[in-house]
Amino acid sequence: MSGCIxxxxxxYRVKVNGWVNAAxxxxxxxxxxxxxxxxxxxHKFLVYTTYDETVIQGDDPVYETKVEDNKVSRTVHRGTPDRIxxxxxxxxxEVFEDRVVGVNFQGNDCSSY
Known part of the structure; x- marks a missing residue:
């Protein structure tokens, strides 16, 4: 059985730190x-930024209609909004004399395989 990567x-930290001392x-x-x-x-600071959005579609409302004793009633069960x-x-x-001398990153999606 193979595992998920x-x-x-x-x-990501290992990947970007691998650029230190590179041209x-x-x-x-x-x-x-x-x-x-x-x-x-x-010193030069080269900035790379990525943005992405994932939308998880919410649920539509559900309408329930009942007929009892010749009376019609309708109930609405609220849906859920989309989540973004x-x-x-x-x-x-960080670059000095055309060599990468440092690196840092921040964000909620700084990851690598």
Whole structure:
């Protein structure tokens, strides 16, 4: 019986930390252009951000009609609203002299296989 492979934050940490000491051009070749670049004191900060939404459809209301003694009654059982889950991950690579020297990330969807 084979197990499921589940993405985890720890696996993401290992993945992004693997870029430390790499050439910044190799990072950009692999990850694509960053969404933002900041510069300070000779350091560049390359920022990659992902956003996603998952919508879990709610239940429609249920209408119940009863007829008793020639009287009609109708009851409405309320449905449930849609649920929206927002996923995001912001990863920042610090670059100095064209080498990745540090990385950090934050968000509820920073995970990898």
């Amino acid at each position: 589940i993405p985890t934050e720890e696996k 910044s051009v190799d990072l950009i070749r692999d990850w694509g252009p960053p969404q933002q670049i900041f510069e300070m004191n000779g 889950y927002k996923h995001h991950c912001k990863t920042t690579f």
